[in-house]
Every structure is written in C-alpha cells, then in structure tokens.
Amino acid sequence: MFRWPVPLLWLLAALGCGWIVLTTPVAADLALFASRADPVAELLLEQLRSGPTTRLILLGLAGDTEPERAAVSQRLVERLRDNREFARVANGADALPEAELQALFAYRYRLSPTVAPERFTVDGLRSGLQQRLVELQSPLAVFQKRWLAGDPTGELLTLLKQWQGGLREPAKRLGVWFAPDGERALLLVETRTSGYDLAAQRHAVTTIRAAFATASAGTGVRLEMSGPGVLATLAADTIRAQAEFLSTLALAAVVLILLLVYRSARTVWLGALPMLSALLAGAAAVDLLFGKMYLITLAFSMTLLGETLDYPTYLFSHRRAAETVTDTVRQLWPTLRLCVATTMLGCLAMLDPDFAGLSQLGVFTVAGIAAAVATTRWLLPALLPPHWAPPQPTAIGPWADAALRPRPRLALALGGCGLLALLLLIARTPTLWENDLAALSPVPRELLRLDQDLRTALGAPEVGHLIAVTAPDAETALRHSEAIAADLEDRKRAGLLAGYDGAMRYLPSAQTQQQRLASLPDPATLSANLNAALEGLPFKPGLFAPFLDAVAAARTAPPLRPEDLRGTLLGTRVNALLFPGERGWTALLPLSGVQDARALATGLPQHQASRAYYLDLRAETNRLVADFRDATLVRIAWGAALILAVVWLGLRSWRRVVAALLPVGLALVFTVAALLALGERLSLFHLVALLLVLGVGVDYGLFFSRPGADPDSRRRTLHALLVCCGSALTVFGMLSLSALPALRAIGLTVSLGVAASFVAALIAARPLLTKMS
Amino acid sequence: MFVNRWAGLLLCWPLAGVADESALSQVMQALAAVPAVETAFREEKTLAVLDAPLVATGVLYYRAPDFLRKRTLHPHPEDYEADGHWLTVETPEAGRRQFNLNGYPQLRPFVEAIRATQAGDQAALARYYQLEFQGTPADWSLRLTPRDADAQRYVAAIVLRGRNGRIDSMETLEPDGDRSLMTITPR
Numbered sequence: 001m002f003r004w005p006v007p008l009l010w011l012l013a014a015l016g017c018g019w020i021v022l023t024t025p026v027a028a029d030l031a032l033f034a035s036r037a038d039p040v041a042e043l044l045l046e047q048l049r050s051g052p053t054t055r056l057i058l059l060g061l062a063g064d065t066e067p068e069r070a071a072v073s074q075r076l077v078e079r080l081r082d083n084r085e086f087a088r089v090a091n092g093a094d095a096l097p098e099a100e101l102q103a104l105f106a107y108r109y110r111l112s113p114t115v116a117p118e119r120f121t122v123d124g125l126r127s128g129l130q131q132r133l134v135e136l137q138s139p140l141a142v143f144q145k146r147w148l149a150g151d152p153t154g155e156l157l158t159l160l161k162q163w164q165g166g167l168r169e170p171a172k173r174l175g176v177w178f179a180p181d182g183e184r185a186l187l188l189v190e191t192r193t194s195g196y197d198l199a200a201q202r203h204a205v206t207t208i209r210a211a212f213a214t215a216s217a218g219t220g221v222r223l224e225m226s227g228p229g230v231l232a233t234l235a236a237d238t239i240r241a242q243a244e245f246l247s248t249l250a251l252a253a254v255v256l257i258l259l260l261v262y263r264s265a266r267t268v269w270l271g272a273l274p275m276l277s278a279l280l281a282g283a284a285a286v287d288l289l290f291g292k293m294y295l296i297t298l299a300f301s302m303t304l305l306g307e308t309l310d311y312p313t314y315l316f317s318h319r320r321a322a323e324t325v326t327d328t329v330r331q332l333w334p335t336l337r338l339c340v341a342t343t344m345l346g347c348l349a350m351l352d353p354d355f356a357g358l359s360q361l362g363v364f365t366v367a368g369i370a371a372a373v374a375t376t377r378w379l380l381p382a383l384l385p386p387h388w389a390p391p392q393p394t395a396i397g398p399w400a401d402a403a404l405r406p407r408p409r410l411a412l413a414l415g416g417c418g419l420l421a422l423l424l425l426i427a428r429t430p431t432l433w434e435n436d437l438a439a440l441s442p443v444p445r446e447l448l449r450l451d452q453d454l455r456t457a458l459g460a461p462e463v464g465h466l467i468a469v470t471a472p473d474a475e476t477a478l479r480h481s482e483a484i485a486a487d488l489e490d491r492k493r494a495g496l497l498a499g500y501d502g503a504m505r506y507l508p509s510a511q512t513q514q515q516r517l518a519s520l521p522d523p524a525t526l527s528a529n530l531n532a533a534l535e536g537l538p539f540k541p542g543l544f545a546p547f548l549d550a551v552a553a554a555r556t557a558p559p560l561r562p563e564d565l566r567g568t569l570l571g572t573r574v575n576a577l578l579f580p581g582e583r584g585w586t587a588l589l590p591l592s593g594v595q596d597a598r599a600l601a602t603g604l605p606q607h608q609a610s611r612a613y614y615l616d617l618r619a620e621t622n623r624l625v626a627d628f629r630d631a632t633l634v635r636i637a638w639g640a641a642l643i644l645a646v647v648w649l650g651l652r653s654w655r656r657v658v659a660a661l662l663p664v665g666l667a668l669v670f671t672v673a674a675l676l677a678l679g680e681r682l683s684l685f686h687l688v689a690l691l692l693v694l695g696v697g698v699d700y701g702l703f704f705s706r707p708g709a710d711p712d713s714r715r716r717t718l719h720a721l722l723v724c725c726g727s728a729l730t731v732f733g734m735l736s737l738s739a740l741p742a743l744r745a746i747g748l749t750v751s752l753g754v755a756a757s758f759v760a761a762l763i764a765a766r767p768l769l770t771k772m773s
Numbered sequence: 774m775f776v777n778r779w780a781g782l783l784l785c786w787p788l789a790g791v792a793d794e795s796a797l798s799q800v801m802q803a804l805a806a807v808p809a810v811e812t813a814f815r816e817e818k819t820l821a822v823l824d825a826p827l828v829a830t831g832v833l834y835y836r837a838p839d840f841l842r843k844r845t846l847h848p849h850p851e852d853y854e855a856d857g858h859w860l861t862v863e864t865p866e867a868g869r870r871q872f873n874l875n876g877y878p879q880l881r882p883f884v885e886a887i888r889a890t891q892a893g894d895q896a897a898l899a900r901y902y903q904l905e906f907q908g909t910p911a912d913w914s915l916r917l918t919p920r921d922a923d924a925q926r927y928v929a930a931i932v933l934r935g936r937n938g939r940i941d942s943m944e945t946l947e948p949d950g951d952r953s954l955m956t957i958t959p960r
Contacts, residue, residue, distance in 0.1 A: 134849045136820060137827050139883060142927040142947060148822060538825045 006382040010375065014277065017284035024287035054195030055087070055576070057204065058454040059187040060179070060224035061216075068219045069185040070174035075215035076187065085204050087572045088190040092170065092177035100569045104159045105147065109554040111508065112155035113162070115516040119153050120526060120551075125533035128153040133537065150546040152530075162505060170458050179457040184224070186458050190576070195229035202233050226451035234447070242738050250731040254309075257727050262316055262390035270380055271312040274372035277379075278308045282368030286360050294357055300688045301364035303746055306731070307343060307695045308372035310724040311336065314703070315376060317720030318713070321389040325381045333377065335706050338650040340373040342643045342702075343695040349639035355631055361688075400715040403762065411767040414760060418666040421673040432672075433629065434681035464617055465597060467500075467589040471610030474562050477578060477587040478509035483605045484589060484612055496600055498593025503562075503578035506570055510559035517559075523552045629684055636691065643698065659705040659768035664697030666764065667756035674752050685745035693753030696728065700757045704765035718762075725758040797906040798895070800913050803938035805893025810835040813960050814843070818953040833957060841888040855884045882924045886917055886931045887943055902931075910937055 059076075061069045073091045080089040109115055118124045129152055135141055136148075147156050170177040170186055177186040189208065193200035205225065212223045258267050282301055286293050314336060319328050343365070350362030425432070467484060471477035481504040488500050508516075521529065527548055534544075562578060565571030578587045594600065601614035647657050671693060675686065703717050728750065735747025811834050818827040831845040845851040852863040860872045860880060874881050882901040889897040898904060901924070902917035917931040929946045945953045 133827070134851075136823070137818065137829050137845070137849060138851060139843075139853065140880075143879070145820070145822065145951075538823045538827070540822055540824055543822055 004382075006378050010277070010379050014280055017280035020284040020287050021280065024292060054228040055191045055193070056195075057189040057191065057208065057225060057227040057230055058451070058458055059189060059208070060226075060450070060454050060457075061185040061187070061221050062183060062224060063222040064220040066178075066182060067174060069178075069221055070176050072212075072216045072219055072221045073176045073185040073187060076212055079211040079215055080189065080208065083207060085191060085193075085200075085207055086189050087192045087576070088188065088569070090177075090189075091185070091187040092172050092175070097569075101156075103568055103570065104163070105151070105156050107560060108151065108155035108159060109520060109551065110513040110516060110557065110560055111506070112158045112516070113508070114153075114158045115155060115519060117519040117521075120519070120521050120529060122529045122532040125152065125529055126537075129533055129537055129539065149543050150550055152544055152547055177458065179453070184454075184457065186454065188458055189227075190572070191229060195227065195232060197229075198233055198236055201229035205230055205233060224450055224454070226447065226454050231447065231451065239740060239742070242740055242743060246734050246738060246743070250734045253730045253734070254727045257723065257730065261723050264390055266384075266388070267312070267316055267390065270383060271309070271316070273379060273383075274308045274311050274375040275305060277375040278305045278368035278372035281371030282364035285367035286364050289363055290356065290360055294360060297357055297360040297364060300361055301368065303688055303750075304347070304361070304365045304692050304695070305368045305372070306692055306728065306750070307699065308369065309727060310696065310699060311372055311376040312380060313723045313727075314720050315380060316390055317723060318716045319389040320716075321387060324386045325384045325388065326386070329377055329381050334650070335702050336373065336376070338647060338702055339699040340369055341646045341650070342698045343369050345642040345646050346636070346639035346691070346694060349635045349642060350632070352631060352635065355628065358628070358632060358635065400718050401711065404714055404718060404766065406766045407763060408767045411764045414666060414763050415662075418669050421669045425669065425672055425676070428676060432676070432682050433626070434683040465591040465594045465600075466615050466617070467591065467604065467612055468615055469587040469589075469610055469612045470584060471587070471607075472584040474578060474580075474585045475510050476607070476610050477585045478504050478507065479511060480605075480607045480610045480612060481578075481587045481589060482509055482512060483607065487603075487605050488589070488591075491600060496594070496596050497591050500589050500591050501577065502589035503574045503587055507560060507562060507565065507574045507578070510561065513559040517555055517557065520551050520555050522555070523548060526551055625684065629687060632684075632687055636687075636694075640694075647698075647702075655768065656705060659765050660701040661698065662768065663701045663704070663760035663764045664694060664757055666760045667697045667753060668693060670756040670760070671749060671753040674756075675749060678748070680745070680748070683741075683745055685742045686749045689746045689749035690753065692750055693757060696724075696754055697757030697761070700725075700761040701765055704761045705769050721758060721761075725754055728754040796908070796910050796913065797904065797915070799910045800906075800915075800935070800937065801893040801895045803893070803910065804891055804940075805837075807835075807891070807893075807938050808837050810891065811960055812957045814955050814957050816845075816953060816955040818951070820951045821949060832960070835888070835891050838892050838894070839888060841884070841891070855888060860884065879923060879927070882919055882921070882928070886933070886945075887940070890915065890933055891940060893938075912936055 061072055061076075063069075064072075077089050077091045080086055083089075104111070119128065131154060132148055132152055135144055144157075171180055172178060173182055173185075177188075178184065179186060189204075191201065191204045193204075195201060208225065209223065216223070255268050258271055259265070279302065282305065283293065283298070286297065286301075314332055315325075315329060318332055319325065347362045347365040347369070350365075351359050352362075353359070469477050469480045469484070471480060481502050485500070485502060485504055488497065491497060492499070520526070530544060530548070562571070562574055565574055577589075578585065580586075591600070597614070597616050597619075601616075604612045604614060606612060644657070644661065647660055648654070651657055651660065668690060671690065672682070675682065680686065700721055703721060706713075706717060732747045732750035732754065735743045736751050738744050738747060811832065814831055814833050816829045816831075818829075820827065829845050829849070830847050831843065834840075834842040834844070840854075840856050842852070842854045844853075850865055852861075854861040854863075855874070858874050860874050861869060862872070863869045872880070874884060885897055885901055895904070898917065901921065902919055905916040905918070907914045907916070913936070914932060914934045917933070919925050919928050919930075925948070927947065929948045932944045932946070933940055934942045934944075939959075940957055942954060942956045944955070
C-alpha cells in the first residue's frame with residue numbers, strides 16, 4: 001500500500017497546476033523581446049500591439065470587368081459601413097458624408113490653419129471675396145456655391161484640402177479607388193481592435209468575407225485581403241495547423257518506436273508522464289510568478305522540454321529483470337541527477353529581471369525539468385510493477401560491442417574537424433545571424449508581396465517610420481506635435497521626406513485654436529470691414545449675414561477637444577493618431593517617403609513636459625531581437641560556466657568532465673557549421689534549439705562516460721541513447737520538413753544537433769575516458 | 774384658321790415622335806461629321822447671390838471624337854481640357870491639375886453635355902440624360918435632363934440650340950434658379 005501516496009500526490013499536484021494554467025491568460029505578442037529599461041522599445045511594442053497601422057485591413061478586388069469591380073467595391077462599403085467592428089471603411093467614393101461636411105463647416109474657425117487676423121481686414125476680406133467670384137465663374141461652382149454666404153474667406157476649402165491631403169490618395173476609376181493599372185479596386189478598412197487581438201481580427205476577417213460574398217454574388221470578382229491583423233491571423237492559423245499536423249504525426253511515430261523497442265503499451269503512457277508533468281509544472285510556475293504567459297514562451301519552452309522525453313527511456317533501457325525498478329533508478333540517479341542539474345543551471349542563467357520573456361523561459365524550463373525528473377525518480381517506480389522489465393532486445397549483443405569499441409584515431413580526427421569548423425565559424429561571425437524578423441515570418445512570400453502591392457497602391461502608411469510623442473495630456477501632445485510639424489515642414493522642403501500625418505493636422509491644440517479665435521474681429525469691426533470690402537463687387541446686399549453670425553458665435557466658442565469629436569470620421573482619424581495609454585497620451589506622426597531617417601531623427605524639437613521619439617519600426621524591431629539574442633548569448637555563456645562547475649562537482653575529475661562535455665561542444669560546433677553549410681542564418685529559433693541540443697548533448701556525454709559501468713550496462717546505455725536519439729530525430733526531423741521558417745529552424749537544428757551529439761559522444765567520450773584509466 | 778391649325782396638329786401628332794427621332798439622328802449625324810471646331814464663346818451666369826450677371830469670354834476647341842478645351846480668357850484666365858477620360862484644369866493660382874473623369878462621376882455629365890453633343894454621340898448622351906428634341910435639323914434645340922439623382926441636385930436641365938452640325942448656344946439651368954448661357958460664335 002506504500003506505493004499509493006506518490007501517485008496521489010502527483011495527481012493532486014497535476015490538478016493544482018492544471019487549474020493555475022487554465023485560469024491564467026496567455027498573451028500573444030512580442031513583449032518577450034523587449035527590455036524593460038528601454039523607453040523606445042516600450043513605445044515600439046505599443047505600436048506593434050495596437051498602433052493605428054496595425055488596425056488597417058487592405059482589400060483588393062480583382063477579376064471580372066472594371067465596372068463590376070467598382071460596383072462590388074461600392075456594395076461592399078455599404079454593407080460594412082454601419083458595422084460597429086470597423087472604425088473606418090473607405091473606397092474613395094464620397095470621401096465625406098454630408099454630416100461630416102456640416103461638422104467641418106461648423107468648426108471651421110477653430111480648425112482651419114488659414115484663420116489669421118489679416119484675413120478679416122478690409123484687404124483680406126476683399127481678396128477672399130474676389131477669389132469666391134473667380135470660383136463662381138468656374139464650371140465647378142455648382143458644387144461650392146452653397147457654402148458662399150457663410151464662408152466668404154473659404155475656410156471650408158482649406159479644411160477639405162487638409163482632410164484629403166493627410167495621406168496620398170489612390171487614383172480613382174468609376175468613382176472608387178483603383179490600383180494604377182486598374183486591375184484591382186481598392187478598399188481600406190480600419191478595425192477598432194488591435195491588429196494583434198487575433199480573435200477580434202479573425203472575426204473582422206470573417207465579417208468582411210461574408211459581406212463580400214453577398215456583395216459579389218453573381219460576379220467573377222475575387223477578394224484579396226492583407227494588413228497586419230490579417231497576416232497575423234494567417235500566421236497563427238498556419239503555424240497552428242502545421243504544428244498540429246506535424247506533432248500528431250510525430251506523436252504517432254514516437255509511440256510506434258516505443259512499442260517496437262519495448263513491446264509494451266505501458267511504456268507509451270508512462271513515458272509521456274515526465275513530459276506532461278514538466279509542461280504542467282513549468283506553465284504553472286510561470287503563471288504564478290508572472291501572472292501571464294507569452295505564447296512564444298510556451299512554444300520555446302516546449303521545445304526545450306524535449307529533453308524530458310529521454311528520462312523514462314534511460315530508465316526503461318537500463319531495466320534488468322534481476323533487480324527492482326527502484327534499484328535501477330538508484331543506480332542511474334547520480335548520472336540522471338547531473339543531467340538534470342546541468343540543464344537546470346543552464347536555464348537558471350536565463351533569469352534576467354530586464355527581459356520578462358527570457359526569465360519566463362528560464363522559470364518554465366527549470367520548473368519543468370525538476371518536475372520531470374521527480375516524476376521519473378519517484379512516480380514511475382511507484383507505477384511500474386517492481387520487477388517489470390521490457391522484453392530483452394535480442395540484437396543488443398555483438399553490434400553494440402562493435403559500436404562501443406574505443407577508436408582513438410577517429411576521435412582525434414573528429415576533434416581536428418571540430419577545430420577546423422570552429423575556426424570557420426569564427427571567420428563567419430559577422431554573417432552568422434539573421435536579424436530581420438521578417439525573414440522568419442510564417443506568411444507565404446506571395447502574400448507579403450500582395451501586402452506590399454496593396455499598401456503601395458493605397459498609399460497606406462507603411463509600418464515603417466514615425467515620430468511618437470509621449471505627454472502627460474492630450475493638449476501637451478498636440479502642442480508638441482505642432483512644433484514637430486513646423487519642423488517637418490522645413491525638412492519636407494529640404495527633400496528629407498515626402499509627407500507626414502498627425503492628429504494636429506485635424507485637431508489643433510486648444511492653444512492654437514484660441515489664437516485663431518482671438519484673431520476674429522468683433523461684430524462691429526467685421527461688419528464695417530466687410531461692407532468696405534464689398535464696395536464695387538456684385539454680391540447682393542445682406543448676402544453674408546450668416547458669415548457675420550458665424551464669426552460672432554465662434555468668438556465665444558470653447559476650443560474643441562478630442563472627446564468632442566467622438567463618433568465622427570474626424571474623431572476616428574484623430575483617435576488613431578492621438579490616444580491615451582498607461583502613462584499619459586501618445587501622439588503619432590506617421591511619415592511617408594523618408595529619404596534620410598538619421599537626419600530626421602536628430603534634432604527633433606523637444607519640450608519640457610513631453611518627449612518625441614523617432615521610430616524606425618523595422619530597424620527597431622530588428623534591434624530589439626538582436627539585443628535579446630545578445631542577452632541570451634551572454635546568459636548561455638554564464639550557463640555553460642555553471643554547467644562546467646556542477647559537472648566538476650559531480651564527477652570530481654577534470655578528465656571525466658572533459659569526456660562528458662567535450663562531445664557536446666564538438667556537436668554544437670558541427671551543428672552550427674552544418675546549418676551554415678545548408679545556407680541558414682541563425683535566428684532566435686536556432687538559438688533556442690541549440691539550447692536543447694546543449695541539454696540533450698550533455699546528457700549523452702554523461703551517460704556514455706558513466707563510471708564503473710560493466711559491458712552489459714554500457715550496451716543498455718547505448719540502447720537507451722539510440723532510442724532517445726531515434727525519437728528526437730523522428731520528431732524534429734518532421735519539423736525540419738515544415739515550410740514555416742520557425743518550425744524548420746527548430747527541427748533542423750535539433751535533428752542535426754542530436755545526431756551530432758550522439759555520434760560525438762559515442763566516438764569521443766570513451767577514448768577520453770580510457771586514456772585516463 | 775384656328776380649327777385648321779388644331780386639325781393639323783392632331784394629324785401630325787402620331788408622327789411627331791418619329792419626326793423627332795429622325796430629325797435628332799439627322800442632327801447627330803451632321804454633328805458627327807464635323808472633325809474639328811474652333812469658336813469663341815461668351816458665357817453669362819445669372820446667380821441669385823449676385824446683383825449683376827457674371828460674364829466670361831474665351832475660346833472653345835473641339836477635335837473628334839473626344840477632345841474638348843474650354844479656355845476662358847477674360848476676366849479670369851482658366852483652362853479646362855477634357856481628353857478621353859482625363860480632365861485637366863489649369864488656373865494661374867493652382868497650376869495644372871489632372872483628374873480622371875471616371876473618378877469624379879459628378880463631373881462627367883457636364884463634360885459630356887457639350888462634348889458628346891458635338892461628337893454626335895447620341896448613345897453617350899443618353900447614358901447621362903433624357904433627351905428631348907424640338908425643331909428641325911435646320912433650327913433645333915435639345916433639352917438634356919440628368920438621369921442621375923446626384924446630378925439632378927446640381928443641374929435641372931441643359932438646353933442646347935443649333936443649326937445642323939453647329940451648336941449656337943448652351944444654357945445650363947440649376948435647380949435653385951441660377952442659370953448660365955454660353956453663346957458660341959465661329960471665329
């Protein structure tokens with residue numbers, strides 16, 4: 001009966017961990033990479049998470065005839081326009097609805113940048129009136145004359161130009177946006193939710209598809225969709241589908257291997273217990289310590305925990321019918337303990353208070369490995385019948401001895417090759433790393449090209465260059481933005497950039513608005529000026545009474561604030577560029593056609609209460625990833641030193657330490673060399689995979705150099721490591737066949753690394769030991 | 774006399790439509806046969822907001838099938854050029870701006886009212902307007918009423934008058950009572 005407390009304890013622990021895991025949110029974003037001590041990184045991540053550019057969905061309508069494409073575009077807009085999911089649905093037709101025109105007209109004296117004292121003098125008014133006369137003469141007058149009586153200075157016209165000029169507008173055909181070649185009708189949709197809220201984005205995509213299905217019924221028009229959210233959804237879906245397919249396949253293969261090798265169904269489910277414990281314990285530990293888990297931590301940690309699959313195999317292969325399971329475990333324990341200690345210490349080095357993601361990875365793995373080894377050490381013996389042993393593999397005799405015979409010359413040659421490969425790697429260091437995140441995108445290339453095409457055609461702001469202003473309140477942010485805009489205007493003239501946008505274009509700061517209103521003369525003066533200006537002009541007397549009333553009313557109007565614009569198109573545009581966050585307000589000035597980012601970034605006007613940052617999103621993201629990688633590398637170096645120390649503590653002999661660790665060093669060098677030979681550039685995914693190779697390789701070295709092992713025991717070790725290596729090769733070999741860069745990187749690296757570790761440990765560990773004895 | 778006139782009208786009534794049709798197509802054919810035109814114009818706009826009409830003068834150029842240029846010389850220089858789908862507007866202040874007519878559907882009827890008429894392209898005219906022909910090929914008038922509700926907001930009707938393959942005037946009537954009369958004389 002003494003056997004039951006352990007499984008019961010395990011079950012309780014597993015249930016507890018499961019409950020913690022299920023009640024903690026999982027976040028899917030890039031914060032993993034960011035250092036907390038970096039304000040630019042924080043802004044950048046906020047942008048990547050929820051910035052206006054991430055909320056855009058770009059639509060292209062191709063196929064059928066031009067009129068059909070235009071008609072479908074129009075019907076699609078009508079279907080989507082009233083949907084609360086979308087902040088903006090535009091296809092170029094009817095850029096401003098009547099209500100918005102009326103709103104702009106009502107706010108004209110506060111919003112128009114041309115409002116200034118000289119505009120309301122006799123001369124200013126007269127020149128405005130003459131300009132209106134010229135416009136009346138034009139054939140286009142029919143569209144404008146209704147504003148004449150209230151707006152003789154033409155402020156509405158200025159505002160309309162401002163509204164349209166924010167972004168480069170695509171060419172129109174049949175009244176709607178079209179790509180320059182006319183092959184695609186174009187639409188722009190802005191969701192209210194962030195582009196990285198995958199559930200919401202998926203819903204938006206479904207809504208658009210459904211609306212398109214009805215709008216295009218009976219035509220041959222095709223829908224093309226792109227944008228950060230669409231791509232992110234697609235990436236998540238592709239990764240999930242591929243990972244699910246490949247892991248199902250791999251699971252089946254591993255089950256088959258275990259069944260073939262051990263001829264026992266028991267080994268299959270018992271073999272899965274340590275890995276399961278590791279996942280539960282790791283996830284629970286992260287959740288408890290950090291309150292949430294990043295999706296990417298989960299993915300990386302699962303890779304790292306691949307090592308735990310080996311632990312039960314060590315036990316199964318070393319089982320002998322003559323001894324009890326507990327005895328076998330006891331014999332293996334010193335080596336197994338060292339295996340676990342090395343991995344745990346290697347991961348402990350990852351704990352870095354500045355990098356949440358890195359720390360999560362460390363915590364996850366340390367907790368997971370501890371749980372896995374505890375499961376192997378205490379739970380498995382409790383669940384296995386005391387004298388259970390797998391059927392003796394018949395063929396484990398002669399060929400095993402042949403394989404295990406020490407070959408010093410081969411070992412020497414291997415070492416020489418390793419040295420050569422190392423020199424090659426050092427020479428190649430500058431081109432070793434892949435810093436471009438985009439190269440790792442799981443999105444197919446043709447879709448990325450479509451995204452680029454649609455973006456260029458629509459003149460949508462690229463997820464590229466922007467200036468971000470952080471300020472304690474909206475007014476300060478707007479004032480600072482205005483100062484920057486004045487500066488950008490100069491730089492635009494100097495040819496440093498093609499254009500810029502920003503909330504201050506549409507909603508000036510209250511200070512600026514008040515200055516404008518202060519430039520409006522009092523009713524008596526204005527009336528006198530107007531009468532003088534009208535002298536000799538053919539306007540009917542009394543025509544401009546609405547103008548006099550509007551100016552009189554405007555003089556006492558309060559300035560418009562962002563919240564006054566809620567629910568209007570103007571408000572939507574302002575909200576996308578000026579929004580409150582955790583620490584005050586952020587204003588964004590997206591730039592287009594940037595010629596010289598460095599020159600723009602230097603000399604940004606700064607204010608006392610607010611700060612302006614120049615963000616080159618792509619470069620910054622890549623820098624973040626590179627920083628993260630460098631931090632990881634330093635941590636790995638510390639981890640390696642710790643591993644060395646703990647192995648020395650465990651083995652108390654430098655020769656045995658060398659016998660255990662040199663093979664894995666060689667294996668890592670060979671793996672990286674092989675990756676480079678295959679044309680890969682090392683990314684984060686490769687690095688994480690190399691960490692797993694390190695953990696597994698150290699185990700192989702430790703087991704092959706196990707002291708005091710008799711020939712039979714050595715054969716069993718070979719058997720165990722063959723099974724481990726074979727299953728790892730199967731699982732990760734399948735991953736390496738994936739078309740997704742991330743999965744492929746992990747699969748390829750681990751397959752190569754495990755094979756190299758096995759071969760290196762087999763060839764080098766024994767000669768190093770025998771030479772010693 | 775009185776009775777006779779009525780009788781004559783009654784007799785002719787069933788034939789009137791047919792006569793219009795054939796007369797309209799005769800006029801259209803005559804207009805279509807003209808390869809190029811260069812004329813002077815005088816435009817008089819009567820607007821509710823103004824005491825006196827606005828008068829502008831300039832030159833009209835046409836080349837078959839779809840090039841039309843309205844060059845205002847006085848009092849304020851302004852140049853409108855419609856060539857195929859493209860409309861180019863040039864003013865001393867704003868410089869040269871090009872629009873694709875397909876992108877501004879509200880402009881199209883204005884251009885076609887005179888360009889398609891001068892081209893004798895009845896089908897193009899009928900796409901934007903309901904046509905009402907009166908008179909004889911030697912002295913005709915063609916009333917164009919916009920079909921599109923959006924266009925009706927800006928134009929009540931356009932009346933063109935002419936003799937055979939020549940347009941003498943074009944009068945634009947706006948819904949608010951404003952109107953503009955452009956008289957065309959050969960140079």
